[in-house]
Amino acid sequence: MGSPSTATRISERHRRAAAATGRYDRRLAEILDHATEVFCEKGYEGASMRDLSRASGMSLAGLYYYFESKERLLFLIQKHTFSTIVQRLKARLEDVADPEQKVRIFILNHLEYFLANRQAMKVLTHEAEVLKNGFATELAAIKREYYRICVKLLDELKEKRGLEFPTRIAVLSLFGMMNWIYTWHNPRVDGDPEPLAREMGDIFLRGVMSGKARR
Amino acid sequence: MGSPSTATRISERHRRAAAATGRYDRRLAEILDHATEVFCEKGYEGASMRDLSRASGMSLAGLYYYFESKERLLFLIQKHTFSTIVQRLKARLEDVADPEQKVRIFILNHLEYFLANRQAMKVLTHEAEVLKNGFATELAAIKREYYRICVKLLDELKEKRGLEFPTRIAVLSLFGMMNWIYTWHNPRVDGDPEPLAREMGDIFLRGVMSGKARR
DNA sequence: AGGTAATTCGAACGTTCGTTCGAATCTCAG
DNA sequence: CTGAGATTCGAACGAACGTTCGAATTACCT
Numbered sequence: 001m002g003s004p005s006t007a008t009r010i011s012e013r014h015r016r017a018a019a020a021t022g023r024y025d026r027r028l029a030e031i032l033d034h035a036t037e038v039f040c041e042k043g044y045e046g047a048s049m050r051d052l053s054r055a056s057g058m059s060l061a062g063l064y065y066y067f068e069s070k071e072r073l074l075f076l077i078q079k080h081t082f083s084t085i086v087q088r089l090k091a092r093l094e095d096v097a098d099p100e101q102k103v104r105i106f107i108l109n110h111l112e113y114f115l116a117n118r119q120a121m122k123v124l125t126h127e128a129e130v131l132k133n134g135f136a137t138e139l140a141a142i143k144r145e146y147y148r149i150c151v152k153l154l155d156e157l158k159e160k161r162g163l164e165f166p167t168r169i170a171v172l173s174l175f176g177m178m179n180w181i182y183t184w185h186n187p188r189v190d191g192d193p194e195p196l197a198r199e200m201g202d203i204f205l206r207g208v209m210s211g212k213a214r215r
Numbered sequence: 216m217g218s219p220s221t222a223t224r225i226s227e228r229h230r231r232a233a234a235a236t237g238r239y240d241r242r243l244a245e246i247l248d249h250a251t252e253v254f255c256e257k258g259y260e261g262a263s264m265r266d267l268s269r270a271s272g273m274s275l276a277g278l279y280y281y282f283e284s285k286e287r288l289l290f291l292i293q294k295h296t297f298s299t300i301v302q303r304l305k306a307r308l309e310d311v312a313d314p315e316q317k318v319r320i321f322i323l324n325h326l327e328y329f330l331a332n333r334q335a336m337k338v339l340t341h342e343a344e345v346l347k348n349g350f351a352t353e354l355a356a357i358k359r360e361y362y363r364i365c366v367k368l369l370d371e372l373k374e375k376r377g378l379e380f381p382t383r384i385a386v387l388s389l390f391g392m393m394n395w396i397y398t399w400h401n402p403r404v405d406g407d408p409e410p411l412a413r414e415m416g417d418i419f420l421r422g423v424m425s426g427k428a429r430r
Numbered sequence: 431a432g433g434t435a436a437t438t439c440g441a442a443c444g445t446t447c448g449t450t451c452g453a454a455t456c457t458c459a460g
Numbered sequence: 461c462t463g464a465g466a467t468t469c470g471a472a473c474g475a476a477c478g479t480t481c482g483a484a485t486t487a488c489c490t
Binding site for chain 2: 043126165177179181196203206208210
């Protein structure tokens with residue numbers, strides 16, 4: 001009963017093919033995709049389990065085989081989305097040494113993922129406060145890690161260029177610039193992430209770098 | 216029946232004192248205040264009419280004497296909040312001529328009002344997509360006016376300083392920086408709006424002004 | 431003090447909510 | 461083909477939802 005994890009199911013002597021993700025995981029991923037779409041359109045509270053049932057083509061009761069509550073469903077969507085963006089960022093930062101370039105990579109990575117997964121990223125940013133207790137703290141940890149990475153990049157920039165600006169305000173302003181995009185970005189008008197990342201990067205980096213240097 | 220407007224009530228031969236706001240308007244304002252608090256905390260969809268009843272100390276049915284639906288209640292809150300901020304902005308811009316100073320006034324006005332009315336401003340920004348049809352279009356008009364003012368200020372700055380940057384991206388990035396504040400501002404850590412407005416203004420204006428000038 | 435309109439309320443309406451449960455169906459190794 | 465576990469479903473649960481209505485109460489003018 002309930003929703004078994006991949007691990008338990010595999011260990012339950014149902015080990016199959018090998019590398020290929022099992023049926024359970026594939027179906028769960030499909031449901032998460034459809035749910036993301038519905039949450040994006042109607043909001044978490046505004047979306048009903050019956051909406052999710054309709055969107056995913058599975059019966060209302062059938063959904064509960066894959067997760068134990070609506071809240072956990074939102075958690076799974078947010079965790080997967082946030083984990084992926086952090087993981088991709090880390091991979092892309094490895095090749096770069098210059099602090100300014102690192103910040104530009106940070107912005108590009110964020111905007112690219114945002115525009116390629118608009119719905120999931122809107123659900124992540126717009127429904128950031130609805131999770132409670134355990135769900136909330138686990139997600140807060142990822143959020144904090146992402147925030148700390150950005151702080152580190154900016155402190156690095158300050159150090160190597162001898163700059164002086166309030167890191168906290170700068171980081172949070174940058175997040176605001178980037179996350180707000182879900183309220184206005186129109187693919188037909190605003191186009192690809194690369195030019196957007198360059199323009200936002202220009203505004204932010206010039207703003208932060210053309211200030212007075214340390215004594 | 217329903218909720219009479221101030222105008223109709225006064226014309227109904229109940230003309231009183233004069234300038235003083237009547238009982239009806241005062242009570243309505245109280246309800247709006249309490250509702251703002253609840254919407255801020257639980258979100259529009261997450262807040263029930265019974266929550267609003269409890270918060271305002273009025274019976275569930277009694278609320279409907281002042282507005283005909285939960286949606287109209289949100290509309291009243293958002294319209295009043297947005298109208299006020301636009302009106303205050305216009306008044307403060309009248310005294311200023313320098314384009315850079317005008318942009319700084321814009322930022323200061325936004326942040327001051329935001330921090331002095333955090334709950335209402337969160338409801339305005341976070342529940343921006345829930346209103347439908349007539350409510351939505353009327354609010355969109357105010358939003359558009361506010362947006363156009365900011366565009367005009369930046370175009371003025373570009374003109375007088377001979378700058379070159381994408382206005383649309385700059386305006387929307389600025390809005391992002393400012394509006395995102397509802398997700399992170401902590402009065403004990405981040406203090407008063409004036410230094411915040413100066414720091415955000417520094418980042419944004421330097422970013423936009425230190426670019427290459429026109430040919 | 432009396433009377434009329436403004437204001438408030440208890441109780442209920444029909445609907446939809448998230449979740450549960452036991453039975454039906456499907457999948458696949460033996 | 462068979463049996464056992466994995467998966468799906470129809471039907472129902474009690475609770476909570478937004479809204480309505482007629483009666484009760486209050487406030488104010490004459």
